[in-house]
Amino acid sequence: VFSDSNISYDMTEGVIGDWQSDGEWSWVLHVWNVENETWIESQEEISALVLDADTHLAWAPSNADIGNLPPGVDCDGHGWAMGSGGAAHCMCDEGYERPDGDWLSCVSEGTASGEVGNETDPHEESLGLYEVGHSTVTFILDKQMRKRVAYSGIYWDAEEFTHDVQSLEHE
Incomplete structure (x- = not known):
C-alpha cells in the first residue's frame, strides 16, 4: 500500500x-x-x-x-465529515449528495426527500477552518487528532502528502 x-x-x-x-x-x-x-x-x-x-x-x-x-466511516460510507460541532457536515463522494436538512449524511443523487430542514449551511461556515481539503479516504490529522487534510484514491503525490504532513507538524 x-x-x-x-x-x-x-x-x-x-x-x-x-x-x-x-x-x-x-x-x-x-x-x-x-x-x-x-x-x-x-x-x-x-x-x-x-x-x-x-x-x-x-x-x-x-x-x-x-x-x-x-x-x-463517515457520512453513511459515501463521504467524509468536515468541520466539527455545529459546523460539521459531510463532503459526499461523486454520485452522492447531502439530503435536504441532514448535513451529516450522504445519499445517492436524486434520492433525497426534498424536505426543507436546517437552513444554515455548515459547509459555508466552516470553509475558513480548513487550510487544505482534497477529497476523501486518506486523512492527515493535526496534533489535536482533527482531520485537516484528505486525499482521495490511492494514487496521490507522495511529495505533496509529505509536504502537508510537515506543514501540520510545524503548527
Whole structure:
C-alpha cells in the first residue's frame, strides 16, 4: 500500500515516513470494524491484509487514545465529515449528495426527500477552518487528532502528502 504511494516504511525499525518510534511508543496498525463502528488493533501484518474499497486503516502510536481517532466511516460510507460541532457536515463522494436538512449524511443523487430542514449551511461556515481539503479516504490529522487534510484514491503525490504532513507538524 505505502510502496504504491512512494511512502517509505520499515516496521521492523518502527519508521513511517520521517517518524520513528522509540522506547516509549511504537506504531500500531488498526482496522475499522464496520459491525461495531470501532477501531481494532490488526492481528495481521499490513502485507497480509486484503484491501478493498471498504477497508479503512489507521497507523497510530501505541500510547495514543484510540477513542480520539476519527471514525473509519463517515457520512453513511459515501463521504467524509468536515468541520466539527455545529459546523460539521459531510463532503459526499461523486454520485452522492447531502439530503435536504441532514448535513451529516450522504445519499445517492436524486434520492433525497426534498424536505426543507436546517437552513444554515455548515459547509459555508466552516470553509475558513480548513487550510487544505482534497477529497476523501486518506486523512492527515493535526496534533489535536482533527482531520485537516484528505486525499482521495490511492494514487496521490507522495511529495505533496509529505509536504502537508510537515506543514501540520510545524503548527
